[in-house]
Amino acid sequence: MTFWKQALEIARVDMVVERRAGETLRIVLPFSVVALMVFPLALGLQLNIVSVVGIGVFWALGILFGMQVALRQSATDTAERRDLQALAGVDPAARFAGRVLSGGVLMAGFLGLMLLATAILFDPNVPRGGWPVLLVSTVLVAIGLTELGTLAGEVTTGLRARTPLASLIVAPLALPLVIGASQAVQALERDTSILPWVLLLIASDLALAVAGVALARPLEEATR
Amino acid sequence: MRRVRILMGVAAIAVAIGLWFALTAPPDALQGEYARLLGIHPPAMWLAFLAFGVTALGSIMWLINRADRWDRLASASVEIGVIFTAIGLFTGMVWGQAVWGTPWDWQDPRLMSTAVMFFVYLGYLALRNAIDDPTVRARRSAILGVVAVIQVPLVYFSVNLFRTLHQTQSIRPDGSTMPDEMLTAMLVNMVAFTILYIALMAARLDVARAEAEAKPETSLAGDAVRPPLLNEIEDV
Numbered sequence: 001m002t003f004w005k006q007a008l009e010i011a012r013v014d015m016v017v018e019r020r021a022g023e024t025l026r027i028v029l030p031f032s033v034v035a036l037m038v039f040p041l042a043l044g045l046q047l048n049i050v051s052v053v054g055i056g057v058f059w060a061l062g063i064l065f066g067m068q069v070a071l072r073q074s075a076t077d078t079a080e081r082r083d084l085q086a087l088a089g090v091d092p093a094a095r096f097a098g099r100v101l102s103g104g105v106l107m108a109g110f111l112g113l114m115l116l117a118t119a120i121l122f123d124p125n126v127p128r129g130g131w132p133v134l135l136v137s138t139v140l141v142a143i144g145l146t147e148l149g150t151l152a153g154e155v156t157t158g159l160r161a162r163t164p165l166a167s168l169i170v171a172p173l174a175l176p177l178v179i180g181a182s183q184a185v186q187a188l189e190r191d192t193s194i195l196p197w198v199l200l201l202i203a204s205d206l207a208l209a210v211a212g213v214a215l216a217r218p219l220e221e222a223t224r
Numbered sequence: 225m226r227r228v229r230i231l232m233g234v235a236a237i238a239v240a241i242g243l244w245f246a247l248t249a250p251p252d253a254l255q256g257e258y259a260r261l262l263g264i265h266p267p268a269m270w271l272a273f274l275a276f277g278v279t280a281l282g283s284i285m286w287l288i289n290r291a292d293r294w295d296r297l298a299s300a301s302v303e304i305g306v307i308f309t310a311i312g313l314f315t316g317m318v319w320g321q322a323v324w325g326t327p328w329d330w331q332d333p334r335l336m337s338t339a340v341m342f343f344v345y346l347g348y349l350a351l352r353n354a355i356d357d358p359t360v361r362a363r364r365s366a367i368l369g370v371v372a373v374i375q376v377p378l379v380y381f382s383v384n385l386f387r388t389l390h391q392t393q394s395i396r397p398d399g400s401t402m403p404d405e406m407l408t409a410m411l412v413n414m415v416a417f418t419i420l421y422i423a424l425m426a427a428r429l430d431v432a433r434a435e436a437e438a439k440p441e442t443s444l445a446g447d448a449v450r451p452p453l454l455n456e457i458e459d460v
Contacts, residue, residue, distance in 0.1 A: 151371065155364045159354045168350055169368065172343040175336070176378075207374065215367050218287050 003094045010090070010098025014075055015105070021074040024106050028072070032065035032110075033117050040122070047123075054124025055134070059182055062111050062138075063145065063174050067167050069110050070103055070149020076157065082220075092216035096150060100212065103146035111138045127188040137181040140201035144177045145170075147208035154219045176204045228430055231423035235416070242267070242416035245409040252406075258322040261315050262402075262410050267417040268312040269338070274421060275305030276345065276376050283369030286362055292436060295362035298369050299352055300428035302345050304421060309342045324389050333382040334390035341375040348372060358436070 001009070018024060039057050040050045077085075085095065115138055118124060126134065152166040152173075159165060180200035187194045246263025282298030285291070316335065317327035329335060348368050355361035383392045394401050394410075402410070 151367075155351065155368055156354075161350075161354050165347070165350055165354055169344070169347040172340040172347070173371075173375075175340045179333075179336075211371050211374075215370065218363065218367055221363060 001089075003091055003097070006090055006094035007098035007101060010095055011101035011105075014099060014102035017074045018072070018102070018106060021072075023072045023074050024069050024110055028065055028068045029110055029113060031068075032061055032114055035061050035065070036114070036117055036121055050122050051125050054118055054122030055126065055185060056182065057122065058115060058118040058124070059141075059178055062114055062141070063171070063178055065114070066107055066111060066142070066145045067149060067170050067174075068163075069107050070146050070170070071153050071163055071166050075099060075103060075150075076153065079158075086220070092220035093213045096154075096212045096216045096219075099150045100143070100146050100209070103150060104143050107142035107146045108139050111142050126185065130185050130188050133184050133188060133194055136198065137184050137201065140198070140205060141177045141181050144201065144205045144208055145174060147205065147212055148173055151208070151212055151215070151219075176200060180204065225430070228423070228427045231419075231426050235420040235423035238416035238419040239413075242409075242413035245412045249405045249409040250403075255323055258319055259406065260409075261319045262406055263413045265312060265315040265319060266410055267413040268308045268315060270414050271417045271421050272305045272309040272312055272341075273376050273380065274418065275301045275308065276341070276373055278425075279305065279348075279369045280373035280376075283366040286366045287370070290362075292358070292362070295358075295366065296429055296432040296436070297425075299349075299365065300425055300432055302348055302369070303428060304424050306342065306345050306349065308417075308421075309338065309345070313338055313342060320389075329389050332389045334379065337375070337379040337382045341372075341379050344372045344375055 036057065039061075040047075043049050043053075112135075115134065148170050149166070152169040153162075155169065156162045156166040180197045184194045184197040184201075187197055242263060246260050249260065249263075251257050252259030278301040279298045282294045282296075282301065286294035286298065313335075316338070320329065320335075321327040348365060351368060352361055352365050355364060383390050395407075400407050
């Protein structure tokens with residue numbers, strides 16, 4: 001089996017498990033929409049402020065709840081499953097790539113639905129031509145956040161405080177993604193080029209992909 | 225132990241000399257006495273970068289040859305690096321309040337990236353604290369140690385990459401932008417802080433070695449109790 005066939009098979013199995021468990025669509029997504037609804041109430045229903053901070057709230061909550069998607073239980077391998085994959089000769093790098101593929105699709109879908117909810121609930125101030133930029137940024141953030149979450153999830157596999165610990169690792173490292181995504185839209189408002197911010201997002205995604213593939217084998221050993 | 229005492233003594237003398245240079249340098253025309261923070265703030269951040277670089281080196285070496293000493297080196301260096309990052313952040317905020325009129329500027333990438341680096345390494349320490357098995361702890365923290373060091377060049381070059389309130393590097397390939405007295409004070413303090421780092425590392429590594437040797441004899445609460453084996457259970 002080639003590298004990509006292994007990766008696609010891992011991704012397919014992940015998606016099947018997620019379809020059965022429904023962690024992202026049935027739990028994390030409704031929770032994040034509730035959080036979006038709480039925010040205007042906390043601001044005292046000042047609708048002008050809600051429109052101004054709308055996209056910022058989307059990115060903040062998107063990163064926080066996106067971590068829950070990246071660290072979802074259905075993407076956590078049991079020790080037995082890991083042993084089985086190792087015996088079957090699955091390349092650890094292919095496992096990382098597969099997990100990022102499935103997680104990235106889920107994350108992009110999750111963030112896309114959250115963006116839709118933000119657009120409906122917050123009616124955010126978005127500059128002309130801002131929505132396509134937001135969509136591109138969302139996809140790039142989804143990829144980076146999934147890569148980060150997969151790395152942090154592997155490093156914290158089997159630990160008692162896995163979720164808060166992995167979040168502590170992911171949240172600060174996700175900051176280049178938040179900065180790149182938020183500044184890309186702000187650049188449109190300032191009438192400056194969005195290219196440096198999109199490049200920052202692409203560079204972060206690539207650096208994390210390289211780190212994930214290069215460290216896949218030590219990570220495989222680390223979780224035994 | 226004697227080696228650590230000697231190193232600590234040398235470090236204390238070096239830091240005292242560094243402080244003397246910082247306190248006797250002339251005040252800045254614009255910043256006044258606050259310019260003396262040059263003797264603490266840049267050396268503290270230099271030490272943090274050095275410490276996290278040593279952590280990455282220790283982590284890579286552990287991944288290559290799996291010797292415990294590299295894991296001890298990496299973790300000891302993070303502890304010192306985190307403390308000096310906190311000192312760097314605090315002194316930077318004091319300086320910012322005096323010069324920019326605010327201790328924290330959300331648009332300043334140097335401040336933000338330094339704070340992020342601080343939290344990433346706090347996460348590293350939390351990860352180590354959460355794992356009991358020494359080999360598993362060493363493996364996982366080595367991986368995080370390698371990934372986390374990406375922050376260091378980001379923090380250092382953030383002032384060149386983005387528009388920022390923070391000044392760019394004062395020492396450049398074409399010379400220094402500072403008067404000689406200030407430059408001397410900063411460089412002497414950088415050397416003094418480096419000696420302090422070596423002394424603190426020596427002390428922490430001694431403690432880490434002692435901890436590793438003591439571990440096999442350490443018993444946990446409840447170790448004396450074990451569940452009965454099947455052949456010990458009598459039918460009732």
